[in-house]
């Protein structure tokens with residue numbers, strides 16, 4: 001999988017070779033602040049990026065636009081067709097395995113790519129880099145305003161075959177219909193427990209009911225698939241795994 005994050009610890013891509021994403025939902029452990037740079041054919045990460053992200057992105061896009069690029073190939077010769085796109089590093093809960101309870105530091109909003117910049121980059125990666133499926137992630141992507149607008153933009157990219165979103169589900173009940181209408185095909189919903197107390201212990205927030213409402217709303221909206229991502233945590237959620245599967 002090829003990863004781009006639209007934030008300062010981000011616009012991340014492979015770092016010789018392309019690195020796997022460490023967690024299905026959160027991105028706290030993803031290497032920081034890198035971008036695509038020349039030689040563009042290898043899509044290697046060469047430089048860290050702290051300021052002027054938009055300017056650098058513009059340069060990257062300009063380079064890609066002028067280059068007849070081969071597919072995304074890492075140093076092991078693997079062809080990558082999946083793009084994981086983080087639209088925010090913020091989240092409305094604080095899973096203990098992802099964020100500190102207090103004092104989490106986030107990228108200044110000015111350093112986060114606009115929807116238009118994300119779209120331009122995604123379109124180039126699809127049309128010239130061979131990307132065929134995009135997964136929107138965060139943080140929690142639905143805490144960013146107007147995500148359905150971004151979905152609609154990405155869904156209009158001609159060669160894109162699959163568009164999915166990973167969410168903790170807490171805001172899904174209010175956004176599911178708009179996401180489906182915008183062209184989102186699949187949803188991955190993170191849910192580690194069906195027990196309210198365990199949920200609060202893991203996430204340091206109340207919200208199991210909201211997540212379950214979000215799952216119900218998603219099913220009613222007719223997505224091509226609604227999957228659960230569950231982390232089996234030793235001594236915390238292990239006894240529930242079978243129940244979650246049912």
Ligand code: SF4
Pocket residue numbers: 025026027091092093094095098099138139140168190
């Ligand atoms: S829901 Fe939020 S806190 Fe929990 S793993 Fe995902 S991004 Fe991290």
